[in-house]
Amino acid sequence: MYRRAQKGIGYLAQEASVFRKLSVEQNIMGVLEMTKLSKKEQKHKCNELIEEFGLEHIRDSRGDLLSGGERRRTEIARCLAVSPNFILLDEPFAGVDPIAVEDIQKVVRSLKEKNIGILITDHNVQQTLAITDKTYIMFEGRIFKEGSPEDLASDPEERLKRLEIERQERAQAEQERIRREQRLAAENAAREEALRQEAERKKQEEIARAEAKRKEQERREAELAKQLKEQERLKTLEKERKIAAEKAEREEALRQEAE
Structure with missing residues (x-):
């Protein structure tokens, strides 16, 4: 993760990556502590991310007590802790309910507005087409179609x-x-x-x-x-x-x- 961060790349794995026994705040601070920010700047950045992703009410909740959507938002907030230029999202809609899908879509749109490059791989075509600018559909290991979501x-x-x-x-x-x-x-x-x-x-x-x-x-x-x-x-x-x-x-x- 440290080498990816140095290259300006964030990564959200398909499997749950939150530290289960740590709180939401501790999960984010754990990444911020590896940056060159001062303690005061780390705390400020952590508060900004918690507020931005609507995690204030669960900031003290442990990772193993979060819902699928809350866990995903925490993981994305943690990715942003290193201020990446690109974020790789692997199956971001896997294992989350429809409401959480909408939350994640909103998060992705807000990341696009911040001029952060986003690469998504997902089997949920409909949910993915709703937020991408350009899409590649692969079939049997090869690119079958490419173009805009509308096309x-x-x-x-x-x-x-x-x-x-x-x-x-x-x-x-x-x-x-x-x-x-x-x-x-x-x-x-x-x-x-x-x-x-x-x-x-x-x-x-x-x-x-x-x-x-x-x-x-x-x-x-x-x-x-x-x-x-x-x-x-x-x-x-x-x-x-x-x-x-x-x-x-x-x-x-x-x-x-x-x-």
Whole structure:
């Protein structure tokens, strides 16, 4: 962006380019801070752009809370922060409602009045023809028609081709929608499979822990039984030793009595 600004070129991408967690004012000031303007001049320029594009009521709103039209106006205001000679607008009408389309058209007309060159690429032919001075219609990668919006709008062949282009665009949009749904379905299936595998892993771990606990309990019970059996054997041996000792004493007593 800095190199483009040095060359006097501003660029508005098709995808949202606002900093989502920053306010409208912070988005514009973020660009102005890269210029050679003083802090006071930056603040003054920021206020001018906010007022010019009707952003005063949302200057403190975060980028992720803006509507499509508000986001577009913020992005265009940010482009103008570097005082460009030319602005490249890529699909400026994409993803915005009809009211926002009119707002953007008004903005483009005001930029033209400031003698700023504007290059627009857009699939919305009708909205684009309403604000351009010269138009090129491309079909299958080549320029199909060129001329003023009035000439192109009144050309029967161009209208037919435009209908074909719009039909192809609708078909592409439908294919993209199907691919997006398939991708989402695949992602959901992958997540569900991952959850299933995780649940199965936890189940197997629980079974393994239960089995290990059961074996440990059996080992302890076997060890206890072994200890009890050993104690019983020792008691029996002690009892037999006492009986043998008593018997020997009696026999010794009888022998002494006989003598």
